[in-house]
Amino acid sequence: MPIALFVGRRLAALVATLLISSVAIYGALAIAPGDPAASLAGGSLPNPQALAQIRAEYHLDDPFWTQYWQWLSGLLHGDLGRSIVFRSDVADLLSGRIANTLLLVAYAATLIVVAGVGLGLLAALRGRRVNQLVTVATTVAMGAPTFVMAIVLIWIFSTKLSWFPVYGSGDGLADKLWHLTLPAVALSCTWVAYVSQVTRASVAGELRSEHVETARGRGLPNAAIVRHHVLRNAAGPILAVSGLTVAGLFAGTAVAEQAFGVNGIGSLLIESAAKQDLAVVQILALLMVGAFVVVNTVVDVATALLDPRLAERQGATA
Amino acid sequence: MSVAQLTAGRARPALVRRVAGVGVVTAVAVAICALLTAVAILAPLLAPHDPNAVDPLHAFAPASGAHPLGTDDTGRDLLSRLIAGARPSLAGPALVIVASTTVGAFLAIAAAWRGGWLDATIARLLEVLFAFPGLILAVVAAAVFGAGFVAPVVALSIAYVPIVARVVRTAALKERALPYVAALQVQGASGWSICVRHLLPNLLPLIVVQAAIGFGYAMLDLAAISFLGLGIQPPSPDWGVMIAGGQPAILDGNPQQSLYAALTVVVAVVSFNLVGERLARRFRIEEQG
Numbered sequence: 034m035p036i037a038l039f040v041g042r043r044l045a046a047l048v049a050t051l052l053i054s055s056v057a058i059y060g061a062l063a064i065a066p067g068d069p070a071a072s073l074a075g076g077s078l079p080n081p082q083a084l085a086q087i088r089a090e091y092h093l094d095d096p097f098w099t100q101y102w103q104w105l106s107g108l109l110h111g112d113l114g115r116s117i118v119f120r121s122d123v124a125d126l127l128s129g130r131i132a133n134t135l136l137l138v139a140y141a142a143t144l145i146v147v148a149g150v151g152l153g154l155l156a157a158l159r160g161r162r163v164n165q166l167v168t169v170a171t172t173v174a175m176g177a178p179t180f181v182m183a184i185v186l187i188w189i190f191s192t193k194l195s196w197f198p199v200y201g202s203g204d205g206l207a208d209k210l211w212h213l214t215l216p217a218v219a220l221s222c223t224w225v226a227y228v229s230q231v232t233r234a235s236v237a238g239e240l241r242s243e244h245v246e247t248a249r250g251r252g253l254p255n256a257a258i259v260r261h262h263v264l265r266n267a268a269g270p271i272l273a274v275s276g277l278t279v280a281g282l283f284a285g286t287a288v289a290e291q292a293f294g295v296n297g298i299g300s301l302l303i304e305s306a307a308k309q310d311l312a313v314v315q316i317l318a319l320l321m322v323g324a325f326v327v328v329n330t331v332v333d334v335a336t337a338l339l340d341p342r343l344a345e346r347q348g349a350t351a
Numbered sequence: 352m353s354v355a356q357l358t359a360g361r362a363r364p365a366l367v368r369r370v371a372g373v374g375v376v377t378a379v380a381v382a383i384c385a386l387l388t389a390v391a392i393l394a395p396l397l398a399p400h401d402p403n404a405v406d407p408l409h410a411f412a413p414a415s416g417a418h419p420l421g422t423d424d425t426g427r428d429l430l431s432r433l434i435a436g437a438r439p440s441l442a443g444p445a446l447v448i449v450a451s452t453t454v455g456a457f458l459a460i461a462a463a464w465r466g467g468w469l470d471a472t473i474a475r476l477l478e479v480l481f482a483f484p485g486l487i488l489a490v491v492a493a494a495v496f497g498a499g500f501v502a503p504v505v506a507l508s509i510a511y512v513p514i515v516a517r518v519v520r521t522a523a524l525k526e527r528a529l530p531y532v533a534a535l536q537v538q539g540a541s542g543w544s545i546c547v548r549h550l551l552p553n554l555l556p557l558i559v560v561q562a563a564i565g566f567g568y569a570m571l572d573l574a575a576i577s578f579l580g581l582g583i584q585p586p587s588p589d590w591g592v593m594i595a596g597g598q599p600a601i602l603d604g605n606p607q608q609s610l611y612a613a614l615t616v617v618v619a620v621v622s623f624n625l626v627g628e629r630l631a632r633r634f635r636i637e638e639q640g
Binding site: 049053065185187188191199226292303310314 | 364365366367478479482484486487490491493494495496497498571574575578579580581591594595597598601602604606609610613617620621624
């Protein structure tokens with residue numbers, strides 16, 4: 034399959050997935066028990082006049098598809114709706130928080146790529162001892178989910194050491210990064226371990242391959258073999274796995290931000306879910322699903338561009 | 352199969368896979384799983400105290416004969432709360448796994464057997480579902496139906512269906528192509544009876560292994576939901592609830608509640624994963640697709 038066709042197909046699938054997801058997420062309001070107007074008011078029961086106003090504002094008396102279309106075209110025009118619970122536009126709620134979340138995701142992603150790939154390379158290239166050490170450490174780390182890491186980090190840094198703050202988001206970039214260090218570590222720990230194991234396996238596989246044997250036979254220096262023959266070929270799977278873990282980070286921010294009191298969209302999602310503020314929950318859920326799907330597609334296309342054989346293979350099986 | 356589908360499944364650490372082959376390790380893991388299950392079933396009989404009995408005069412009591420693990424900020428016995436918390440913490444993932452495995456296996460076998468438009472529709476549907484991380488689906492469910500035990504369990508059951516279905520479908524397609532299926536068809540066996548009497552039993556080991564490995568993940572996801580305050584509501588004891596509930600006290604130098612609950616979750620998840628890997632080894636199921 035030519036690469037353009039492959040990219041076109043992936044983009045079409047991306048749009049289809051986003052559309053179906055948006056219908057499902059908007060539909061959640063329709064299947065919510067009780068009066069949707071009351072649901073939008075956060076489960077509380079405002080007076081009939083206020084309810085009538087909500088009905089009119091959200092077109093709740095129209096058929097489902099008309100409502101959905103109003104909502105979707107609003108989104109596409111940048112109108113994210115209003116939160117009745119927070120008494121504020123959803124866009125305003127987001128704009129104050131999204132930078133913290135993006136910074137946290139970028140921080141965690143950097144840790145995953147640098148530490149994950151670094152540890153994997155160490156394990157694969159630096160002999161048996163290092164390999165065993167890294168394998169044991171990463172296996173333990175893979176068993177530590179974000180909320181457990183958060184508890185352990187807060188315990189260590191609040192009572193034993195005080196290198197990093199254990200709560201809040203900070204002001205200014207340097208202070209923010211300092212505040213986000215522990216959340217980023219808690220968020221990325223499992224995935225650093227996972228990426229390092231994939232890297233180790235991928236590099237070890239290349240080291241055993243025939244073309245590396247041949248290169249050794251030709252008497253090339255070890256460093257050149259690793260750089261030109263091993264890393265080049267091992268890069269594909271490593272890149273793909275790293276990209277996908279990063280795509281999954283958006284959902285994970287909910288736990289990390291909640292545990293460390295970071296004022297981001299993850300903690301906003303939890304807060305608004307607890308208050309049953311569907312107007313906010315819908316936007317945030319769509320945003321997180323959207324981020325996941327978009328990053329996934331970008332990674333898929335990037336790997337196919339790096340190695341066009343992948344696109345051809347998919348064409349054969351699709 | 353795209354790279355996304357390759358990795359969207361569950362990560363299985365290589366060491367766990369290798370260690371699962373060691374007899375002693377598996378024996379210990381099986382023993383822990385059995386012990387936790389027994390504790391969950393017999394919880395009211397085993398707990399030394401009422402898990403919700405408040406005793407403000409003995410808040411943060413150190414470990415003693417009366418309170419083997421000490422007490423929490425309101426003087427409730429930590430051991431009793433951990434024991435009582437085993438019930439929801441194990442019943443939740445069990446329900447998720449039973450529901451998602453049943454639905455996933457059914458869809459997968461139906462898709463593999465009928466092929467054509469049914470297969471294509473199911474594949475599309477599952478692909479969209481893949482875009483919803485389990486945690487997000489559970490949070491949305493809690494927002495719509497209210498926080499509690501039921502909504503997140505139902506949401507996670509749905510979120511886990513595609514993971515089971517993808518693996519089983521691949522295996523079912525292979526199984527369906529074997530000569531014995533054609534032979535049965537020639538003999539006039541109905542599609543239903545071939546699926547139920549022959550395909551399903553042959554796929555069962557794979558399905559069981561999927562369920563065992565999925566259990567640990569369901570446990571982590573549900574504990575995260577309780578930790579976020581959207582699952583079982585305090586003061587009901589639950590491991591995730593205990594981890595979150597003990598968090599403020601860590602800052603005052605009383606990390607016991609959070610640490611014990613977190614340790615219990617990690618030990619339980621690792622044990623169930625080891626048993627899953629052991630089963631995979633036993634049935635020679637190497638990769639899960």
